[in-house]
Amino acid sequence: MKSRLSGNEAVAYALQQLNPDVMGAFPITPSTEIPEYFAQYVADGQVNTEFVTVESEHSSMSVCIAAQAAGARSVCATSSCGLALMYELLYVAASCRLPITLACVNRALTGPININNDHSDSMGARDSGWIQIYAENNQEAYDNIIMAMPIGETPGVRLPVMSCMDGFITSHAVENIELLDSDVVQGFIGEYQPENYLLKKENPLAVGPYDVSAYYMEHKVMQAEAMKAAKNRILEVAADFEKISGRRYGLLEEYRMEDAELALVLIGSTAGTAKAAVDQLRAKGEKAGLVKIRVFRPFPGQELAKVLAGTKAVAIMDKSEGLAGGGGPLFAETRSALYDLPERPYLISIVYGLGGRDVKTDDIETVFSRLAHISSSSQIGPVYTHMGQRSKEETV
Amino acid sequence: MSKVYNLKREVEKPARLTGGHRLCAGCGAGVVVSGVLRALDQEDRAVVVNATSCLEVSTFMYPYTAYMDSYIHSAFENSAATCSGVEAAYKALQRRGQVEGTVKFITFAGDGGTYDIGFQSLSGAMERGHDMVYVCYDNEAYMNTGIQRSSSTPAFARTTTTPVGSAVKGKKQNKKDLTEILVAHNIPYVAQTAPIGNFKDLHTKSHKAIYTEGPCFLNILSPCPRGWDYPMEKLAQITKLAVDTCVWPLYEVEEGVWHLSYRPKKKLAVDEFLRPQGRFSHMFQKGNEWMIEEAQAYVDQKWERLLEHTGA
Ligand SMILES: Cc1ncc(C[n+]2csc(CCOP(=O)(O)OP(=O)(O)O)c2C)c(N)n1
Ligand code: SF4
Ligand SMILES: [Mg+2]
Numbered sequence: 001m002k003s004r005l006s007g008n009e010a011v012a013y014a015l016q017q018l019n020p021d022v023m024g025a026f027p028i029t030p031s032t033e034i035p036e037y038f039a040q041y042v043a044d045g046q047v048n049t050e051f052v053t054v055e056s057e058h059s060s061m062s063v064c065i066a067a068q069a070a071g072a073r074s075v076c077a078t079s080s081c082g083l084a085l086m087y088e089l090l091y092v093a094a095s096c097r098l099p100i101t102l103a104c105v106n107r108a109l110t111g112p113i114n115i116n117n118d119h120s121d122s123m124g125a126r127d128s129g130w131i132q133i134y135a136e137n138n139q140e141a142y143d144n145i146i147m148a149m150p151i152g153e154t155p156g157v158r159l160p161v162m163s164c165m166d167g168f169i170t171s172h173a174v175e176n177i178e179l180l181d182s183d184v185v186q187g188f189i190g191e192y193q194p195e196n197y198l199l200k201k202e203n204p205l206a207v208g209p210y211d212v213s214a215y216y217m218e219h220k221v222m223q224a225e226a227m228k229a230a231k232n233r234i235l236e237v238a239a240d241f242e243k244i245s246g247r248r249y250g251l252l253e254e255y256r257m258e259d260a261e262l263a264l265v266l267i268g269s270t271a272g273t274a275k276a277a278v279d280q281l282r283a284k285g286e287k288a289g290l291v292k293i294r295v296f297r298p299f300p301g302q303e304l305a306k307v308l309a310g311t312k313a314v315a316i317m318d319k320s321e322g323l324a325g326g327g328g329p330l331f332a333e334t335r336s337a338l339y340d341l342p343e344r345p346y347l348i349s350i351v352y353g354l355g356g357r358d359v360k361t362d363d364i365e366t367v368f369s370r371l372a373h374i375s376s377s378s379q380i381g382p383v384y385t386h387m388g389q390r391s392k393e394e395t396v
Numbered sequence: 397m398s399k400v401y402n403l404k405r406e407v408e409k410p411a412r413l414t415g416g417h418r419l420c421a422g423c424g425a426g427v428v429v430s431g432v433l434r435a436l437d438q439e440d441r442a443v444v445v446n447a448t449s450c451l452e453v454s455t456f457m458y459p460y461t462a463y464m465d466s467y468i469h470s471a472f473e474n475s476a477a478t479c480s481g482v483e484a485a486y487k488a489l490q491r492r493g494q495v496e497g498t499v500k501f502i503t504f505a506g507d508g509g510t511y512d513i514g515f516q517s518l519s520g521a522m523e524r525g526h527d528m529v530y531v532c533y534d535n536e537a538y539m540n541t542g543i544q545r546s547s548s549t550p551a552f553a554r555t556t557t558t559p560v561g562s563a564v565k566g567k568k569q570n571k572k573d574l575t576e577i578l579v580a581h582n583i584p585y586v587a588q589t590a591p592i593g594n595f596k597d598l599h600t601k602s603h604k605a606i607y608t609e610g611p612c613f614l615n616i617l618s619p620c621p622r623g624w625d626y627p628m629e630k631l632a633q634i635t636k637l638a639v640d641t642c643v644w645p646l647y648e649v650e651e652g653v654w655h656l657s658y659r660p661k662k663k664l665a666v667d668e669f670l671r672p673q674g675r676f677s678h679m680f681q682k683g684n685e686w687m688i689e690e691a692q693a694y695v696d697q698k699w700e701r702l703l704e705h706t707g708a
Contacts, residue, residue: 021488022481048491050484055520059477062517065470066481070443071495072488074481092470198443198466198482199495208469209458 001179007135007170010142010177011077011103011163012037017185018149020101021072021192022050024060026082029115030167031105034077057082061089061100068098069207071197073149075100079167080107083121087128093160094129095223096207099152100160102130103145106268106319107167108355116356117167119267120320123329129223131161131230132297136253136271138175140294141165143247146180149189150237156229162297166269168356184244231298251300253292254307256282260289262371263308263345265334266317267293270352270359277364288368293330301337308338313346313371317387319353327351327384346374352387363388403594406434410464412442417462418454422628424618424635425451427591428533428598429504432614433465435602441465442500443482447475447509450540450620451533473513476521476530479503483526500606501528507548508538511574522581522611529605532574533618543623547572550643551694552687553675555623560678565687570694578613579649585610587648589657590617592635597646597657604648617644625674637669642699647706656706663699666692 005013012034015023025035035053042051050067054060057078064074078086083104093100109120122132131151135141141163148161165171180188196205211219231251238249255275257263264274271292281288291307293300308314316335318328326332327349338344350367353359367387374380399405412433419426429451436442442465446452452469455462470478479501489495505514510532518530537555538544545555550571554560558567578586585608587601598616605612617638621628638644641664646657667688670676679687702708 021492022484024481048488050488052480052484052524054477054480055516055523058474059480059517059520062470062474062477063481063484066445066468066478067485067488069468070482070485070489072485074485088471089474096470198468199486199489199499200466201441201496204441204464204466206456206461206463206467209456209461210453210469211458215458 001181003177003179004174005138005177006033006172006174007138007141007165008033008105008172009037010138011145011165013179014142014145014185015075015103016041016047017180017182018073018075018146018189019047019186020049020075022052022063022067022074024063024074024076025051025053026057026060026078028057028079028082030107030171031077031079031082031103033171034103034105057085058089061086061093064100065089065093065096065098068100069096069198071194071199073192075102077103077105079105080121081110083125084109087125090125090128090130092208095219097158097223097226098160099149099158101145101148101152102160102162104162104164105167105171106164114355115167117169118319118354118356122162122164123320123322125162126297126329129159129227130297131159131227131234131295133161133163133295134267134293135163135165135170136269136292137170138173138177139247141170142177142179143241143245143249146185146188147237147241149192150240151230151233153192154233155195157226157233159226159230164268169269178245180245188240188244227298231300234295249294251295251303252307253294255290255292257289257291257307259287259310261287261312262368262375263289263291263311263314264317264364264367265291265293265304265314265330267296267319267330270317270319273359273361274364277361277368280361281365281368286368286372299333299337301333304334305337305341308345309341311345312375315348315350315367315371317350317352317367321351321354346380347383348374348380349384350387351385357388359388401596401599403596406595406599409434409438412436412464413455414462414464418457419450420622420628422621422631423450424535424591424620424631425533427631428531428616428618431591431595431598432502432531432602432616435599435606436500440498440500442502443468445469445475445479445482445501445503447503447505447514448472448540449506449509451504451506453540472509474517475503475505475509475514476518479528479530480521480524480526483528501526502606503528503530505530505532506539507532507534507536508546511548511572512546519581522578522583522613526611527609529612529614531614531616533616535618535620535623536571537620537623539620539623548574552679552691554678555675565678565684573698575615578615582652583611583613584608585612585648585650588615588644589646590635590639590644592632592639601648623675626672630672634672637664637672640664641666641669641695643669643695645699645702647702654705654707656702656708659708666695
């Protein structure tokens with residue numbers, strides 16, 4: 001079914017189709033509309049969901065953890081400070097192996113307070129043990145959230161899934177979108193059948209122990225194995241999803257990378273802008289390409305290395321300032337992933353778009369001309385820069 | 397409860413908190429928890445929720461749980477939200493016809509996890525009206541981390557963050573009256589009790605809390621021989637002194653109606669409760685008589701107020 005929806009509305013609609021048992025709800029810009037739309041579905045009796053209007057995001061995640069442990073499917077949505085307030089519980093959710101679904105509408109993390117888009121919120125949670133999938137546009141935001149449960153609930157995975165989209169750019173912009181029928185969605189996710197859960201009559205369960213040194217490490221290794229196993233499961237679910245939707249997804253998306261010598265690696269809605277810039281450069285005969293990271297956790301390191309193996313110079317564009325002193329988090333992951341290549345391209349880190357700073361096709365073209373210069377001169381210049389800002393630092 | 401309370405019959409029921417947990421000998425918490433769980437009707441199941449605390453680290457150390465019922469611990473400050481989540485799941489699964497029998501939801505948290513860090517979560521859960529019981533086992537300090545003060549610690553008590561020195565002598569502030577704050581939430585049932593005598597008061601109130609629909613709150617005094625610094629075999633004595641001095645009055649508020657559960661025949665002087673406990677020993681040094689006077693005045697004032705509320 002064709003429709004026109006904002007990203008938030010699309011995600012809320014998907015959640016209604018998923019019909020979760022429990023939703024924890026707390027407002028924060030720009031994700032607020034998701035629980036608002038959902039509240040209307042509840043008010044209209046369209047879902048079976050216990051809609052728990054908590055007093056904080058800390059409680060929202062706590063409710064989701066408990067409900068999922070009790071045997072229910074639970075969901076919530078948040079952004080920025082809300083995700084930060086959940087931080088402690090994100091680790092609890094993952095270590096208890098609870099496949100909760102969280103819609104993260106990416107927004108800059110305070111301080112200073114800023115309501116616009118960047119990825120500092122979910123990047124701060126990248127090591128919490130959650131699968132992270134990022135959307136480029138409304139369609140992907142809708143599709144990704146529908147794939148979350150079948151990925152997370154698989155016995156070999158059993159991990160929570162964070163489905164991310166860019167605040168305002170994706171969450172508030174109305175776009176054409178193709179929606180699935182609700183019974184198709186229900187058929188796709190199937191019934192939730194956890195092996196053990198708190199409310200199971202036959203077998204009482206204890207969750208969340210005090211874990212001593214003699215066991216803790218084994219439990220962490222099991223979590224690490226689950227995260228590795230998630231990669232394959234994400235691809236399986238994508239293949240099944242293609243059958244019902246005709247839309248194909250991978251761990252990453254290659255755009256005109258066949259013979260690309262100069263490439264960008266980035267996440268989220270900027271891919272749309274970058275694709276337009278790549279097209280313009282290709283029209284001029286430049287061998288430009290783009291890699292959009294769709295799945296950040298588990299990180300598709302080998303896949304990325306394979307795609308970038310033939311390139312000469314690559315800019316890794318981070319929409320969050322990791323404040324590591326040497327480049328953004330995506331840069332660090334990418335550089336590490338490429339270490340095993342026999343011949344590595346030049347790599348630069350460009351931090352951009354913080355707190356909603358705009359990025360245009362011109363900006364992307366500037367990055368490519370920098371890459372072209374690096375490639376032809378074999379001079380890398382500054383490795384770590386910020387784009388589109390007014391301070392003295394040499395940009396791009 | 398249809399049957400008249402009978403301690404012998406109650407203790408013969410299969411225990412829901414089993415022995416072999418790692419609480420200190422003489423710890424009030426174990427007695428409180430087993431007492432509350434005993435009030436569950438035998439055929440009913442429960443999901444027990446626990447905040448990080450002495451109780452949690454002692455009763456569910458992987459891979460051993462001391463609970464016969466399902467149990468969840470998530471963090472220190474979110475036990476009320478956690479209980480809300482389990483209860484919400486129960487409702488949703490019940491509508492789908494996926495859960496059998498009656499299940500009750502009971503949270504246990506210490507005073508730190510209740511009066512302080514978990515206060516917001518508790519207030520939220522009570523306001524939302526989940527069908528659950530929240531039990532605070534109040535031992536008047538953060539015991540699990542080594543006896544630090546909480547807002548439940550009484551004035552003058554020595555803790556590791558309110559030490560006794562030449563300039564400052566123990567905690568400066570009075571104990572927060574959390575039970576009254578919960579009364580102000582206008583929930584169906586709020587009660588204060590203690591593991592005292594034949595446990596009738598604790599049992600009756602627990603049963604009421606568990607089987608009253610909606611959010612119910614129990615504040616239960618839970619002496620800690622380590623933190624309060626008294627011999628471990630004196631649990632019953634110390635508890636009785638707390639009640640007979642009116643330091644810890646037993647009362648309940650049912651649908652907004654206050655009721656005094658116990659009036660000591662002779663209200664004892666507060667120093668009888670303070671003297672056996674090392675945490676108050678400095679109050680008995682020469683020159684510190686004013687501390688005992690202040691403590692007495694505070695207890696008297698609170699007691700008078702309670703009598704007014706209960707019309708007793
Ligand atoms: C967010 C957070 N802060 C601090 C702690 C450390 N901590 C664990 S238990 C505890 C004290 C618990 O005190 P209380 O709730 O009174 O229970 P008790 O141990 O006294 O029975 C503290 C401070 C923690 N686990 N989590
Ligand atoms: S320190 Fe106190 S509260 Fe903790 S287990 Fe020992 S007696 Fe119980
Ligand atoms: Mg305590």
